[in-house]
Amino acid sequence: MLNIHEAKTHLSRYLEQVEKGDVILICRRNQPIAEIRAVLPTRQEPRPIGLAAGDFEVTDGFFEPLPDDLLAGFNAKTCT
Numbered sequence: 001m002l003n004i005h006e007a008k009t010h011l012s013r014y015l016e017q018v019e020k021g022d023v024i025l026i027c028r029r030n031q032p033i034a035e036i037r038a039v040l041p042t043r044q045e046p047r048p049i050g051l052a053a054g055d056f057e058v059t060d061g062f063f064e065p066l067p068d069d070l071l072a073g074f075n076a077k078t079c080t
Contacts, residue, residue, distance in 0.1 A: 001025045001032070 007014060007026050014024050014036065024036040 001027050003027055007036075 002014070002024060004026060007024070018024060018036055018038050021038065025032050026034040026036065
């Protein structure tokens with residue numbers, strides 16, 4: 001945990017820690033107000049299709065129409 005002044009004074013040092021995987025908690029008057037954490041790298045290739053193949057089965061019933069009362073719930077104008 002760091003106070004704001006300490007974080008501002010030594011920001012580059014703490015960013016090096018964040019790059020190594022640490023999470024820095026910033027506090028104001030000993031109350032946590034923010035976290036500094038590394039940003040996940042963006043994917044360079046498209047995500048492969050079919051990663052869950054074989055993990056579950058979609059039965060024929062999945063494609064059957066929903067009952068009218070359930071459909072009515074989706075089309076309701078107000079929540080009850």
